[in-house]
Amino acid sequence: GSEAPGKLEGIESWATWVGLNLLYERYLVKRKGFVVETPNEALERVASFVAEAELSLGGSLDAARQEFYEIMSSGRFMPNSPTIMNSGTKYHQLAACFVIPLEDDMDSIFSALNTAAWVFKTGAGAGFDFTPLRGRGSPLSFGGTASGPVSFMKLFDEVADVIKEGGRRRAAMMGVLHDVHVDLEDFINSKLSGGLENFNISVGVHDAFMMAAASDSEWNLYDPNECPQLVGLLSGDLPDLWRRCSPRRTVRASSLLEEAARAAWETGDPGLVFLDTINQHNPTPRLGRIRATNPCGETPLLSWEACNLGSLNLGRYVKDEGIDWELLEHDIRIAVRFLDDVIETSWYPRPEIEAAVKRTRKIGLGVMGWADMLAKLKIPYDSDSALYLADKLMEFIAYVARDESNRLSRERGPYPEFPGSIHKDGRFNFEPQVSSSQIYDESKVSDAVHSIVNSRPKLDWDRVRSEMMEGTRNATMTTIAPTGSISIIADASSSIEPFYSLIYIRQSSLFSWVELNRFLRDWLQESNNLNAEKIKDVIRHGGSVRGLSWVPSDVQAVLGTALDIDWRWHVRMQAVFQRWVDNAVSKTVNMRRDATVDDVKGVFIEAWRLKCKGITVFRDQSKGVQVMSVNQNI
Ligand code: ADP
Secondary structure (H helix, E strand, O other): OOOOOOOHHHHHHHHHHHHHHHHHHHHOOOEEEEEOOHHHHHHHHHHHHOHHHHHOOOOHHHHHHHHHHHHHHOOOOOOOOHHHHHOOOOOOOOOOOOEEEOOOOHHHHHHHHHHHHHHHHHOEEEEEEEEOOOOOOOEEEOOOOOOOHHHHHHHHHHHHOOOOOOHOOOOOOOEEEOOEEHHHHHHHHHOOOOOOOOOOEEEEOOHHHHHHOOOOOOEEEEEEOOHHHHHOOOOHHHHHHHHHOOEEEEEEEHHHHHHHHHHHHOOOOOEEEEHHHHHHHHOOOHHHHOOEEEEOOOOEOOOEEEEEEEEEHHHHHOOOOOOOHHHHHHHHHHHHHHHHHHHHHOOOOOHHHHHHHHHHHHHEEEOOOEEEHHHHOOOOOOHHHHHHHHHHHHHHHHHHHHHHHHHHHHHHHHOOHHOOOOOOOOOOOOOOOOHHHOOOOOHHOOOOHHHHHHHOOOOOHHHHHHHHHOOOOOOOHHHHHHOOOHEEEEEEOOOOOOOOEEEEEEOOOOEEEEEEOOOHHHHHHHHHOOHHHHHHHHOOOOOOOOOOOOOOHHHHOOOEEEOOOOHHHHHHHHHHHHHHOOOOEOOEEEEOOOOOOHHHHHHHHHHHHHHOOEEEEEEEOOOOOOOEOOOOOO
């Protein structure tokens, strides 16, 4: 352009050293081992490739290309990693999340492995429901006995280990086993002795199971070989199952929950997936039941479905001690259009996947930089004010996103399964909702936060509902992803998590680095405390300032870290975002090392009670290798 030489533009003007490094190592297109594009060119590649969808959909390619480039290069929006990596390349697979079905036979299992290998090769992850596989010791038709779901998971793990393209990303999988399967205890404990490194595992639990655990009742476990109707059950079907099938074993539900909590206390796995809550919000029940999620749990999907995600960087919408709602609305609309275009331009590894994706056209717009936004507004993460703001902010995103999908439907037509959907009947994905008063106390919200929310544009849900009943473009609009990599690229705090620590070492498979939280750094500087002694003091204090006498109490409150924050606030934050999210919320409830197994059980029960769709805990230092850890020896 006409800029003076050397002047940086676009992402190159604001990206951090760490973000740029990540882009160079894993995202920029390479030929013969050499990077052949700049970071801005990479975003141009993404914008142009995705905007090509406009050609067949009757939109304007040039306008879309510019808008897409602008929201990415300004750091306000990032699509999920596969979209950045693969747009315009040979295997232009752009979605991050897949669910691949398996049945109880060799052909099906090996074909699923084959599909999974393609998914991993393109930097995406897949989830599987292993419930259809017969239990360990169950007879096989040619003689001998079956080795059970856990042994097959080891096979998937091996394949995932082998398939990683150029060391860019190690594969990620979710393994789900439903609470009625006879191998449940094997599954719960399957990560205790190491192995299954590429898996997150989750028990698919029913409301009936949680209630049986609460009342200390007995619980039946079945072998799908004897009882095929086990697959895809919901609580309402259980009485019929109990009548028709004879259980292999009967155990106390509370001891199973205890066992799951103990394993999670030790290793972080398993999490829980709440099957009834998920299926209560299934937008297309005619297409079947949802039995599994993608690897980090944020996207429950029907068999063969995939979902592409993108996240808005909330820290960038703080303006004059408030929120720039107008800019946010503008960006939500462009992001929705972008994600809908991705469905058209993506390459699909299997015809079944393409058919399933184009039947429901699910997209997942979410957020990152929530902790940044709170810190800029000086709101403590563990406060009713933060929960209230999250509630009103996510409602706004859900509202504008659905409104834009309705508009796209008028332009491009509704998703094909719309006639059999809840939308046709005028029901939003997030209905029924848990009430906000179960999650926070509005009388404790600060005046400042009330006034931020009062400046929000008026929402007319009735209008959006009646327009939706005429047609809407996407079966789901929103998802809150972990944003593990894209938050680094966008220089944002990840997802809706609090700061992990104010000083820490980040480790990726390629390098590690030290980071000092920018808000802490700014405050240290302003208060004349930016010196080695004070920094060492924070390090000795586990990367936290809470409880340090030289730090004023308001700074301590605003700079709370994941381990400072009580697990109840973590769960509430997940639940309050889930109130408005069509898919699910990926969140890790980080717990201090001294948390007990009972605390973990408390997290499980509270998450279920507040209608989360799943839950994951992680106790500090419970695993040998941690992606992020507080380092005492800097
Ligand atoms: P990113 O920041 O790279 O876009 P997220 O951390 O938000 O990704 O994760 C979103 C989803 O992307 C995960 O739930 C999973 O489906 C997929 N994913 C993330 N990391 C990997 C990985 N290493 N390998 C395969 N899939 C992954």
